[in-house]
Amino acid sequence: MPWQESPTAWRTTPRPQGWKALRAQALDRDDHQCTWVDEEGSRCTAQGTDADHIGDAQDHSIDNIRTLCRTHHRKRTALQARAARGQQPKRKRDSETHPGLISHRRQ
Numbered sequence: 328m329p330w331q332e333s334p335t336a337w338r339t340t341p342r343p344q345g346w347k348a349l350r351a352q353a354l355d356r357d358d359h360q361c362t363w364v365d366e367e368g369s370r371c372t373a374q375g376t377d378a379d380h381i382g383d384a385q386d387h388s389i390d391n392i393r394t395l396c397r398t399h400h401r402k403r404t405a406l407q408a409r410a411a412r413g414q415q416p417k418r419k420r421d422s423e424t425h426p427g428l429i430s431h432r433r434q
């Protein structure tokens with residue numbers, strides 16, 4: 328298998344059958360240029376080498392695939408990883424009883 332496994336890999340979705348052809352199709356459509364658009368609206372001019380899912384990672388239709396350069400694909404993956412981490416429920420801290428609060432109990 329050509330895919331590199333890394334201990335930080337969060338993506339578990341397997342590549343679909345025919346992914347190579349799909350990737351080539353996306354790259355051709357996007358003229359092998361990165362489709363990343365920055366905050367100012369200008370498109371990245373780097374050579375597009377990677378195919379990225381725009382939305383649902385399970386949706387392998389050509390409309391859901393776009394071309395990115397290596398740099399932006401990494402950036403995008405990092406953002407997704409952060410978003411995925413953010414969706415995890417936060418651990419609640421055990422509530423501590425304030426030491427100054429002493430119940431005044433009359434005997």
Ligand SMILES: [Zn+2]
Pocket residue numbers: 361362363371372373395396397398399
């Ligand atoms: Zn780029």
